[in-house]
Amino acid sequence: MNTVPRRGPVAEFFVGLWTVMNFTRRLIVNFIFFGLLLLFLLVMLAIAGSGGTKPLLDNTALVIEPTGPLVEQFSSDPAERAFKHAMGDREGDEIQLRDLLRVLDAAKDDERIERVVLKLDRLQASGMASLREVAEAIAKVKASGKEVVAYGEMMDQKQYLLAAQASEVYLDPMGGMLLEGLGRYRQYYRQGLQDKLGVDVHLFKVGEYKSAAEPYVLDAASPQAKEADLFWMNDVWQRYLGDVAKARKLDAAKVAEGIDQLPAGIAAAQGDLAKYALQQKLVDGLKTAEEVGDMLAERGAADSDAEDGYRQVSFDAYLRHLNAKINPLDERPQVAVVVAEGEISGGEQPPGRIGGVSTAELLRNAREDEHVKALVLRVNSPGGEVFASEQIRREIAGLKKAGKPVVVSMGDLAASGGYWISMNADRIYADPSTITGSIGIFGLIPTFPRALDKIGVHSDGVGTTRFAGAFDITRPLQPEVGQVIQTVIDKGYRDFTGRVASARKRSVEQIDEVARGRVWSGAQAKERGLVDDFGGLQDAIADVARRARLGKPGSYQVRYLEKDVPPFAQFFSRFAESRIGARLFQHSALAQGLAQTMLPRALPQTAQDLRFLESAIEPTRGVPVKALAYCFCGF
Template sequence: MNTPVRRGPIAEFFVGLWNVMNFTRRLIVNFIFFGLLLLFLLVMLAIAGAGGTKPILDDTALVIEPTGPLVEQYSSDAAERALKHAMGDREGDEVQLRDLLRVLDAAKDDKRIERVVLKLDRLQAGGMASLREVAAAIARLKASGKEVVAYGEAMDQKQYLLAAQANEIYLDPMGGMLLEGLGRYRQYYRQGLQDKLGVDVHLFKVGEYKSAAEPYVLDAASPQAKEADLFWMSDVWQRYLGDLAKARKLDAAKLAEGIDQLPAGIAAAQGDIARYAVQQKLVDGLKTAEEVGDMLAERGAADSDAEDGYRQVSFEDYLAHLNTKLNPLDERPKVAVVVAEGEITGGEQPPGTVGGESTAQLLREARDDENVKALVLRVDSPGGEVFASEQIRREIAALKKAGKPVVVSMGDLAASGGYWISMNADKIYADESTITGSIGIFGLIPTFPRALDKIGVHSDGVGTTRFAGAFDVTRPLQPEVGQVIQSVIDKGYRDFTGRVATARKRSVEQIDEVARGRVWSGAQAKERGLVDDFGGLQVAIDDVAQRAKLGKPDSYQVRYLEKDVAPFAQFFSHFAGSRMGAYWLQHSTFAQGLAQSLLPRALPQTAQDLRFLQSAIEPTHGVPVKSLAYCFCGL
């Protein structure tokens, strides 16, 4: 055993002095290190701010070349987006609808912008409601006197709705553009799940039109589902043809006739789809990208250093200029906008989905913020869990009780649970082609005893009552248990229709007539009292500001309430957006490896459907089945 060495008083003094000096040395070094680190970050931030945008000159063409799906809200964080964009990686890109509308409306009044060029090949267009909102913004820009030129190597019919608003549309000679109509087809899994795998899926629902879960119990769509889908889809399609006819000065009936006679028309054009598009007056001419660039260089300011030979500013750079004008210290009263996009699920959820707790928290923040005088809830959701939807609805009711008006702006889709969270607003706006309704409830419980039997596995045991373990999915579902579950679903439907009746000031019987899971277009929903008026997001903002008596638009500010971004993420996104940051990231092996590890991977429809089935059976404490208000009704 070692005996500790005892030091004398002099030795103790010098050891203590050394410890004090050593501590002081480390303290000074740490102060210097963190001071230099802070200085470095400030310098990088200043460089990023100085080098992030170029000045916009007169006679500039704004080139809008969006990449990725059109969304209400980014589903990735700012740092990840900046990293990938700086390295030229466009996979997983998204385009926020609000940004696209902002850019188009700002360009309309910007004297430096001579014309707007639309390149829509890489835009994964969303639903018809958001597309019609963008199309209206392009039409306003054109009406202001700005020239709009659209070009595509190949366009689908959704991209074409935007291109049709342009003064001129050009298509690559080897490209194509066809109108084909709207279709909605799904995979059905009954035979695969039940006959092949031995998985028995038990469906409990209210409403003969509530078809969201049909693929798990049927081999084809029910007659009711086909009837309802064709009804709202026909309305949306006829409006689409009308929008094209108005923009291109064509006859809607002739557009429809061209689709019916498509085989003969393509044959007459000798299989040349691009030439057929010209014959149908859908486009104005056939040009290569280089030819379009030469044409725009002749019309505008030539710039040999620019990509296509003419002076231009990209959508991203123009948006960055607009963002520099935002004042974070603005103390004017606020109209808050909360986005509810994606499936509604319980708890805290990231952007791109709606969390019962996380979205409710944003609404609660708006209620507690004295500077927030009114709120717009922008809904683009097929619904999801009933309880999570109710959490959000309660916060809407609490906002109104606190004296803050609430207006809902429906986007492409506000159905089932998406309608649940909307119904208590002071007013509901939708586009005529919004998909909404689907007021109904269902629950799914798959059981696996037959599947387990195929591999020689069996479940057995005892319980203190005949219902102990009755909800075990490895056992057959007893009829009495099915009765309990159906009672729960029936109660959920009564809650849904009862709350809608109260919110919409109608009788339960009147709501039931237009409910039962039936899906409507926005125009059909307004006829049936489920929607108050037509209009986009800006109309909803103007309405709620007027309700809050905020005065003219320049007397208040509009702010989106979203999850706070970490300080480092803010710094990194700013740095990556600068020219210097982009150069470093493009040549950094570390950064390239990091970007590749963050690439999102899209799931095919089948995987998504089976994932939904899995989430539907996740246990919820205290209830026998998770009640779902969900609609598979997007386009």
């Protein structure tokens, strides 16, 4: 007969301890499971029930109060944006141009929207082309008979271009607003890099106007750079003055005179910037935010529960109303839109950047998708790597070869590599104030032997040929090596101008006359045959739909092709946007702490320039230098 041996007291203690620990573990797991189950049920209830939107009533004011930069494409994922919005955290926000235009266009015809209120203090506007598109959309709302009221505390001249389109513009009595003109100034590093640090930067380029890399080799802008910049900037600025004068029913020359006489005018106003803006007829009155709110409450439907005392709907809430009407099962033929925004780099790149692989893949998907009948490429880019630009251009050519028309819509900036990816389109649209051109190539190689010598470090060794290790940046750059690099850059320029000539059906000599790295406004580019027509994104969409014979608007759908969002991110963003999700996250200290660590921090200009220099010298297989088609031509 077998007997079970009895455990000793020590063994019994550890067995009991293990039993307690095992029970505790199962209990914790069960708590987590049921907690997640409860959260899931709340999500389903929120999405199926309220959906985060309230019914839109009659006599509602649409309040547009954008926070952050105006962009073509979000640079963060939907889950992160929804997460931060749910907590009321607006720092690091972005507003998509397409969303703003869509909201204004819908409000124009929506009988429930009585008026539009613009609060533009926190808008970080970018270039003039996108602002002019928004300004035109605001003007259409006003032309439809609806009142547009703009209010600001401190407005810059870019924000004011939008405010000027309103029926009435009000400024805080203690606020300010100045028109000052356009300027473009950069830091120059030759003395700091070469004389102070001992870093020798070797520049190889084609085109006397190709000034993107000048800050690394000069102490001040070259005469050619100043000549070219002032030429296109004056064109853009005169158009700005004309737009403001037209909207405010003023004389453009008088507006310009007011800027020229700024010191005397402000002195006469005893330093009161708001009063000076009123005297110049740039605003209609001086009111506090509370006074504007009271005025709108008297004109519209009073609502004691609303922030300013009148019935209103926010931009985000109104956009959700519009998105709720989208039919996910729409079977109409598609015009695809691919956004190419930011610098052009090799490989896969996140949103807000253009990748030679990732952007080309989106274009290839459009070519292979039988539902996509035509494509619009929306370009807002200063350019970047030549090879990555060529990868994208080839896909544009592939779409056309497959029988799918392609039209380019240029945004604020489509220069250098941004023009490279645009040139093969069936038609190129730009705003007169778009910045484009800059057809040129350059390469940069910094060498560090003198810098290393300052700290007693030297490079030495052997090679099987005189060119082995010749591109090592710790060694002096030999003249023969510089000759090789310049030959490569010359070839890149021939490729660029040759492809433009072929695409634009011009001779290489004709293209060279308007190339050589020179930057043009959209109006100047059209005069020189680099752009086909003036217009915005909607003009480009209508054009490409006609080319594909898709019929009248309404017989086709417009679909933005972007990287697929993981299912969990979609699920999480819908939950965070719901009212239940918002309340949950607003009271989560952990969530707020995580959000603070994810907030982007803007780098100073110097850090950006040095980062660009670092990226320019990253080794590339098979070539002595990374050829760049890049333009530092913003303002």
